[in-house]
Amino acid sequence: xxxxxxxxxxxxxxxxxxxxxxxxxxxxxxxxxxxxxxxxxxxxxxxxxxxxxxxxxxxxxxxxxxxxxxxxxxxxxxxxxxxxxxxxxxxxxxxxxxxxxxxxxxxxxxxxxxxxxxxxxxxxxxxxxxxxxxxxxxxxxxxxxxxxxxxxxxxxxxxxxxxxxxxxxxxxxxxxxxxxxxxxxxxxxxxxxxxxxxxxxxxxxxxxxxxxxxxxxxxxxxxxxxxxxxxxxxxxxxxxxxxxxxxxxxxxxxxxxxxxxxxxxxxxxxxxxxxxxxxxxxxxxxxxxxxxxxxxxxxxxxxxxx
Amino acid sequence: xxxxxxxxxxxxxxxxxxxxxxxxxxxxxxxxxxxxxxxxxxxxxxxxxxxxxxxxxxxxxxxxxxxxxxxxxxxxxxxxxxxxxxxxxxxxxxxxxxxxxxxxxxxxxxxxxxxxxxxxxxxxxxxxxxxxxxxxxxxxxxxxxxxxxxxxxxxxxxxxxxxxxxxxxxxxxxxxxxxxxxxxxxxxxxxxxxxxxxxxxxxxxxxxxxxxxxxxxxxxxxxxxxxxxxxxxxxxxxxxxxxxxxxxxxxxxxxxxxxxxxxxxxxxxxxxxxxxxxxxxxxxxxxxxxx
Numbered sequence: 001x002x003x004x005x006x007x008x009x010x011x012x013x014x015x016x017x018x019x020x021x022x023x024x025x026x027x028x029x030x031x032x033x034x035x036x037x038x039x040x041x042x043x044x045x046x047x048x049x050x051x052x053x054x055x056x057x058x059x060x061x062x063x064x065x066x067x068x069x070x071x072x073x074x075x076x077x078x079x080x081x082x083x084x085x086x087x088x089x090x091x092x093x094x095x096x097x098x099x100x101x102x103x104x105x106x107x108x109x110x111x112x113x114x115x116x117x118x119x120x121x122x123x124x125x126x127x128x129x130x131x132x133x134x135x136x137x138x139x140x141x142x143x144x145x146x147x148x149x150x151x152x153x154x155x156x157x158x159x160x161x162x163x164x165x166x167x168x169x170x171x172x173x174x175x176x177x178x179x180x181x182x183x184x185x186x187x188x189x190x191x192x193x194x195x196x197x198x199x200x201x202x203x204x205x206x207x208x209x210x211x212x213x214x215x216x217x218x219x220x221x222x223x224x225x226x227x228x229x230x231x232x233x234x235x236x237x238x239x240x241x242x243x244x245x246x247x248x249x250x251x252x253x254x255x256x257x258x259x260x261x262x263x264x265x266x267x268x269x270x271x272x273x274x275x276x277x278x279x280x281x282x283x284x285x286x287x288x289x290x291x292x293x294x295x296x297x298x299x300x301x302x303x304x305x306x
Numbered sequence: 307x308x309x310x311x312x313x314x315x316x317x318x319x320x321x322x323x324x325x326x327x328x329x330x331x332x333x334x335x336x337x338x339x340x341x342x343x344x345x346x347x348x349x350x351x352x353x354x355x356x357x358x359x360x361x362x363x364x365x366x367x368x369x370x371x372x373x374x375x376x377x378x379x380x381x382x383x384x385x386x387x388x389x390x391x392x393x394x395x396x397x398x399x400x401x402x403x404x405x406x407x408x409x410x411x412x413x414x415x416x417x418x419x420x421x422x423x424x425x426x427x428x429x430x431x432x433x434x435x436x437x438x439x440x441x442x443x444x445x446x447x448x449x450x451x452x453x454x455x456x457x458x459x460x461x462x463x464x465x466x467x468x469x470x471x472x473x474x475x476x477x478x479x480x481x482x483x484x485x486x487x488x489x490x491x492x493x494x495x496x497x498x499x500x501x502x503x504x505x506x507x508x509x510x511x512x513x514x515x516x517x518x519x520x521x522x523x524x525x526x527x528x529x530x531x532x533x534x535x536x537x538x539x540x541x542x543x544x545x546x547x548x549x550x551x552x553x554x555x556x557x558x559x560x561x562x563x564x565x566x567x568x569x570x571x572x573x574x575x576x577x578x579x580x581x582x583x584x585x586x587x588x589x590x591x592x593x594x595x596x597x
């Protein structure tokens with residue numbers, strides 16, 4: 001340490017001295033700058049864009065101030081109601097199935113003495129591979145002519161199903177992919193919580209004559225509540241953000257049956273080139289998520305206090 | 307968590323959690339089923355990637371394996387996939403290195419120095435909110451800003467956005483790791499004559515190497531996987547692997563074998579990093595979720 005100090009006290013000394021004295025400030029500065037430039041400034045820009053019409057003529061942008069036009073576009077957009085409805089159906093269906101399956105799996109597998117390392121390894125895999133690859137994989141599995149599901153249906157003498165092409169089935173096919181993708185995540189969080197449960201408390205309940213069902217309802221689930229709330233919040237937020245797999249599988253079709261709000265926003269920005277209207281819709285979406293976060297925070301607090 | 311498993315090998319927390327009884331064989335069955343359900347689709351795609359298009363269509367079994375899909379994807383004259391892999395590797399490596407530096411410094415600064423609450427709480431809350439908003443909402447202004455700066459369709463734009471996207475995760479994760487270090491260690495170094503910068507570099511930083519590995523692996527994977535930004539801010543030459551796979555899926559006549567091969571190739575980093583750093587990843591994923 002001393003030799004290092006004396007070496008630094010050579011010609012580098014004034015610079016090092018300055019860096020040391022201002023360490024506190026410059027250590028936070030890059031992150032703040034980056035965030036200001038790439039999130040704060042764009043958010044402000046969203047407000048500016050949302051009251052404008054932006055057109056590209058010969059590569060140059062032309063901004064015109066048309067605040068009412070974008071509001072009118074939002075009101076007249078016939079795809080908003082189905083997109084909101086589909087997003088809600090997707091989030092509620094996918095997240096609730098994932099929570100139930102993930103919790104059941106965590107409780108059941110925790111009793112197994114061997115193979116825990118194996119299941120952890122296997123369960124991380126879907127979380128880490130590219131969502132786009134998952135989309136393309138399931139597009140093949142769902143294929144009408146040669147996908148594995150229709151092969152199985154035909155093998156047992158049933159007619160093949162149009163998994164992604166039918167207006168009634170497509171949403172559930174997409175939900176199934178999300179369930180496959182994210183049950184492992186819920187499992188990993190809840191599995192860690194189950195393994196950390198105080199065994200003596202559970203034993204005591206059992207010795208006192210509680211039935212397995214009673215132990216589960218009155219002891220285990222209340223103890224797991226914080227982890228369950230965390231997993232639920234994380235999943236809900238991520239489910240709202242879903243884009244990649246659905247873009248690959250159906251791109252919102254057939255018709256509007258799997259059109260989600262993020263897909264719709266992408267199409268407004270990059271297929272219809274409505275940058276102004278897209279910005280307005282983005283702001284509305286951000287406001288809705290902030291409202292959800294506030295409600296979620298209150299709910300978490302209520303759970304913690306209860 | 308492992309103490310429970312080792313000290314109570316027979317009862318185990320799970321049996322007790324369900325109220326005991328003979329549920330272990332159900333547990334084993336569920337475990338096997340879950341492993342099969344997760345690995346099954348991967349196995350099916352892996353076999354498809356070694357089949358000729360005609361064998362995929364006919365579903366014949368056994369089939370004659372072929373490397374033609376991989377050859378077409380990686381070496382084919384009409385395929386840009388090798389360039390896409392290089393793009394993805396460059397963007398993921400550079401953005402991971404940057405986010406580790408920026409994020410670790412910020413986490414240390416927030417943890418170590420006394421910032422006014424509005425700075426520290428404000429910054430952390432803002433990162434959290436940004437993390438929860440769909441990235442699609444900011445792609446519009448990013449597109450406009452990068453066009454104005456002449457950065458549209460450059461790797462720089464992609465690196466900057468990926469650093470931003472991964473910054474919340476890195477800051478929160480590294481903050482959790484810094485908090486686990488007893489403050490006395492650094493105080494002792496300062497008393498012994500260390501300058502603040504030395505104390506950080508030589509005393510504190512080596513203690514959070516597991517955190518750096520966890521955050522680094524996750525940041526690399528998230529950048530490698532990232533799709534909507536890469537799709538919106540790049541054209542054909544600078545497309546990343548996910549964008550290339552999406553193009554396969556949207557061709558008029560889908561080359562299913564090549565699509566399967568490209569998908570399998572895209573999962574290689576995840577599989578490799580998982581094999582190398584599984585315990586860091588589990589720690590990172592659960593720590594990030596709980597704290």
